[in-house]
Amino acid sequence: MYQTLEIERAGKVATIWMNRPAVFNAFDEQLIAELAAACKELDADDSVRIVILGGRGKHFxxxxxxxxxxxxxxxxxEQNVEDARKFAGMLRTLAEMGKPTIARVQGAALGGGTGLTAACDMAVASDDAAFSTSEVKFGIIPSAISPYVLRAIGPRHALRYFQSAERISAQRALAIGLVGEVVSRDELDSCIAGIVDxxxxxxxxxxxxxxxxxxAVHGQPIDEIISEETAQRIARQRATDEAKDGIAAFLDKRPPAWL
Known part of the structure; x- marks a missing residue:
């Protein structure tokens, strides 16, 4: 079904592998379209609980x-706008998946690769990973990826890296919040497995x-409106069958139904 991707399933976990190792998984129109389609496919699949995004070969x-x-x-x-909308739409589809997403990053994760890392809910990087919002080197800007990178690293760091295009080491990425874990390449999968569990x-x-x-809550003032919003959300969630079973399972000392 996919020419630039592989989807690997293991129980309740699906891994989307970008599969253009000869060009370090650089993306073009086809990879963008296929990533969007794969995210939609897996989001609609109730047998999949967690989605991992990785890249075949030496680089993410x-x-x-x-x-x-x-x-x-x-x-x-007009063509330029339509093309840019497809890239922005793919990133949004990834970021808005209704299940947890993990970026598995090794080697280079440059430009849009940094954007893909930030668009996932969480990211684990190898200690040799390198990131960059490198667009200004080509006379362009990291526009489509900016909402996700800003969400991860904040405006202060973005002001530096969006303009300098400096390489960001794995340890620096950890320090500024772009990734959550840094391990050796050999430990990547075991670290992710722990998060998956x-x-x-x-x-x-x-x-x-x-x-x-x-x-809904991020960036909102802590006022009566947001207090009411959070109260309504927990009230709705407590009334779900899943919540009722989860609480009963804890009290009965048994596994909940989703396990």
Missing amino acids: SAGADLNWMKRASQFTH ALLAGGPQAQKAAKDLIA
Whole structure:
């Protein structure tokens, strides 16, 4: 079904592998379209609880395929906008998946590769990983990825790296919040497996509701409106069958139904 991706399933976990190792998983129109389609497919699949995004070969993703960018530079304004909308739409589809997403990052994660890392809920990087919002080096800006990178690192760090295009080491990425864990390449999968185990213990509906909660609350003033919003959300969640079973399971000392 996919030409630039592989989807690997293991129980309740699905891994989307970007599979263009010869070009360091740089993305073009086809990879963008297929990533969006794969995210929609897995989001709609109730047998999948967790989605991991990885890249085959030595590198996670070197960002935009320069041949694609060269073609885009020759587009009309209308064509350019439509092409950019597809990239922005893919990132939003990934970021708004209703289940936990984990970026598995090794080697280069440059430009859009940094954006993919930030668009996932969490990220684990190898200690040789390198990131960069490198767009200004090509006379462009990291526009489509900016909401997700800003969410991860904040405006102060973004002011530096969006303008300097400096390489960001794995340890620096950890310090500024772009990734949550840094391990050796050999430990990448075991580290992710530990996170997966923790995620599988939670209720899937509750996890989706938690993601929605963060989107609703972040950046809002703490006032009567937000207090009422949070009260309404927990009241709705407590009334779900999943919550009733989860609380009963704890009291009965048995596993909840989702396990």
